[in-house]
Structures are given as C-alpha cells and as structure tokens.
Ligand code: SF4
C-alpha cells in the first residue's frame with residue numbers, strides 16, 4: 001500500500017529528502033511517488049507541511065493513477 005502525493009504538493013522537497021528508497025519523482029507541477037519503489041514506511045506522510053501525502057487507501061483514484069503514470073516517465077528526485 002504505497003504512499004501517494006496529491007495536487008496540494010508545493011514541491012518543497014522535504015519528503016524526497018527523507019525517503020529511504022528515493023521513491024519521489026518530479027512530475028512538473030508536483031512530486032509523485034513510484035508505487036513500485038515505495039516500501040510503505042510512512043515517514044513522508046508526517047514530513048509533508050501541506051498534508052499532501054497519504055496512504056493509497058485514503059487517496060483518490062485520480063491521484064493514484066497520476067502518481068503511477070508520472071513516476072514511470074518523470075525523473076527521480078535526488079536529495
Ligand atoms: S512511505 Fe516511505 S518509502 Fe514510501 S515514499 Fe514515503 S518515505 Fe518513501
């Protein structure tokens with residue numbers, strides 16, 4: 001059950017700096033999480049000042065699809 005970023009993201013980079021598996025990718029207007037890389041540690045959820053990250057059980061279908069599709073094509077965010 002990977003974490004998912006929604007469109008409240010302001011690209012502050014805080015989540016990417018603490019993710020142990022570098023699961024964040026830059027989708028232009030926001031960061032997204034690669035569901036195949038995320039190990040569901042949950043650390044990024046508490047780290048986000050915007051409350052933009054949730055477990056996919058609480059995310060919209062649109063956000064889940066957007067994260068998966070963009071993560072597959074957009075560059076990883078190096079901390
Ligand atoms: S839940 Fe953990 S592994 Fe998954 S994106 Fe957030 S910090 Fe990275």
Ligand code: SF4
Pocket residue numbers: 005008009010011012013014015016031047048049050051052053
């Ligand atoms: S911590 Fe939140 S606002 Fe900052 S880049 Fe990550 S998802 Fe976006």
